[in-house]
Amino acid sequence: MTVTIYDVAREAKVSMATVSRVVNGNPNVKPATRDRVNEVIERLNYRPNAVARGLASKKTTTVGVIIPDISNMYYSELARGLEDIAKMYKYQTIISNSDNDAVKEIEIFNNLLSKQVDGIIFLGGTLSDKTAEMIQKSSVPVVLSGTLDQDESLPSVNIDYVNASKEITNKFIEAGVKRFAFVGGGYSEKAQIDVLKGMQTLLSEHGITLPEAAQYIGSEQYLDGEKAYAAIKDTNPEVVLCISDEQAIGIVHAAQDDGKMIPDDLQVISFNNTRLVKMVRPKLSSVMQPLYDIGAVGMRLLTKYMNDEPIEDQKVVLPYRIEYRGTTKK
Amino acid sequence: MTVTIYDVAREAKVSMATVSRVVNGNPNVKPATRDRVNEVIERLNYRPNAVARGLASKKTTTVGVIIPDISNMYYSELARGLEDIAKMYKYQTIISNSDNDAVKEIEIFNNLLSKQVDGIIFLGGTLSDKTAEMIQKSSVPVVLSGTLDQDESLPSVNIDYVNASKEITNKFIEAGVKRFAFVGGGYSEKAQIDVLKGMQTLLSEHGITLPEAAQYIGSEQYLDGEKAYAAIKDTNPEVVLCISDEQAIGIVHAAQDDGKMIPDDLQVISFNNTRLVKMVRPKLSSVMQPLYDIGAVGMRLLTKYMNDEPIEDQKVVLPYRIEYRGTTKK
DNA sequence: ATGAAAGCGCTAACAC
C-alpha cells in the first residue's frame, strides 16, 4: 500500500540504511548512489513516515504551543510570529487553547508530552503555581512568551511593563495630572501587576494616591469597557491606563456617550498594541509592543534549547515604544 | 529512563497486551487486573507514548490545519471554533500558515501527510487548481471551512455569499440607490466572486451597471481602505459593498477625511463580521457570519470522515444574518 | 480473560 523505505531500498538495490542516509542528507553516500536512490524516491513517490522516524530517533520536529485564546488578537499575533520561526527551523506547531486555565494548561501539557514534542512554548498572562511547577520539572524545554514566572527563573521573552508604566505615569504627572485610573483584566494578570507597580511607584513618589475606586479589573473585552468606565467614573479620572486595547476603546466610547470629550476631558492609553489602535477614531495612544517578535524570539530561543545551542540570555526583554495618539493630549 | 508499557506490565505481573487493553479501555479485562494495572500506572507515572501508538495503530489523533494567516481575525475565529471541537473529540491540531499561497499550501499538505495526520482542515479564500487537485487525491479526509472548490465536490462548510449579496443589493435598489461600488481583496477571492455575482445579477435585473472604476481589489487591510476609497470615489458611489471589515473601516475613515458624511453621503457594508464591526463608530453594517461555527462544524464534519461515520451532507451551508448598523441609512 | 509474538517504518550503532 504505502511505500516504505524498504521498497525504495529494494528498487534502488541498496540497503535501508543508505536510503535513510540519502533522505537525511548524510554526506557519506556516493553521488551516483544518491542519484539512483533519489530517482527511485521520486518514481515511487516515497514520503518518509515522520511517526516512525520520531519513534526511532526520539525527535518529532514538533513543538507544542499552549495559548490562552487564538482568537484574541494579541495572542494570534504572537502565534503568527512563533509559527513563522518554527517553520523556518522545520518544526511543526501543535497549538492548543488553554483559556489561561491552570487545569486545561496541565492537561494540554501532558498531551503534548505524550505526543513527544521536542519543546513547548507557553503563552499566557498568568502563570499559576501549579503550571509553573509543572514547567520547572518538564523533561522538554519550555519557553514563556509574553509572560513571566514569579522568580523569573524560566526562559522567557517579554517587554518591561513596569518601565513602560513608569514612563507613561511620569509623563502625565509632569503634565500636571492628579487623578489617575487603572483598568485591567482577562489574561493579563502579570501585566496588570507590573503596570500597577510602575504606576504606584511614581505616584507615591509624587504623593499621589490611586484610590481603590479608580481601579477596575474586568474581562479585557470591548463591551467590558463600558463597565470599566462606569466603575471608575465617580473618581473623575483625568487619565486611565488600560491593559487591553479593546477595553480601552470601550472606555473611550462609553466616556463619549457620557458627554466627555476625548482627550480633553479624559485621556486613555493602552498596553496591548494590537492593530486595533490605529483603526479607531480618535486613534488610541498605546505602548507599541513587538508582538510578532515576542512570539518569534520565543520560538528562536526554544530552538536553541532543543538543539543544545549555547544560550546567552534565558530571559530576553524586548524594547517597546510609547506612541501618544489621539486619545491623549499633545 | 522513561517508563514504558513493558515496565508497567512487569510491575503488575501481566503482559503488555493487558496493559494496552487497560490503557485503551478495552472491556475484556478482569476488574481486579484492571485495578492492579491502574495502580502501577499511577505509581510509575506511566504516560503512553503517542508516537509509538501512532506507528502501531496507524492513527495519530492529530489533524492538520492549513490556514492563510492566524493573525487575521477572521481566520483566528475559525481556528478557535475548530480547535475546540477537535479537543472535544480528543484530536490535537497542527496549525500552519499558508498565506493562501498554493506553493506553501502544497508544502504544508505534504508535511502533514508525512506526520500521518488523520485528517486535514483547509481554510483559505481561494482554492488554486493545484491545491484542489492535491486535495482530491488525498489519502486522508479533507474538509474545507470557509471556502469552496470550483465544482463544489469537496466536503465544505460555508455561508451563501451570493444570496447575502443579492439580499443586500436588493435592499439598496429598493431604497433607490443607483450607484454601487465593490471592494474586495486579499484571501477572499471566492467570496469576491460570489458577492460580485450576487450584485451583478440584481443590478442587471434593474438595468443598473457596475462600472469597472467602481470595483477595487486590494489587500483586505485597514490601510488599504484608503486606496480603495481613492480608487472608487470618482464614480461617486452611494453604497459600497466590501468583503473585509478592516478595509471597510478604512473606507469609512477615508471618506470622512474627504468630507463625506457616513451614512448620508456614502453607505458601507461589509461581509467578514469580525468583532471589529461593533468596535468602531459609527458601527459597521455587516453580514453576520457564524465564524466560530464555520470552523467548528468543519471539524465536526472531519471527525465523521475520520471515524467512518455516515455523512448526511458533505456540503453544509450555514445561515447568515444581515445587520444594518451605523454605516447604512435606516 | 490473558499472553506471546509479529510487526508498524524508521534510525543508529557497528561492522566491513
Add this chain to the structure above:
DNA sequence: GTGTTAGCGCTTTCAT
C-alpha cells in the same frame, strides 16, 4: 561508502 541488525514503544492478531 555501504550493509546488517537491533531496537524505538506500542497495537493487534492469534492462541490458549
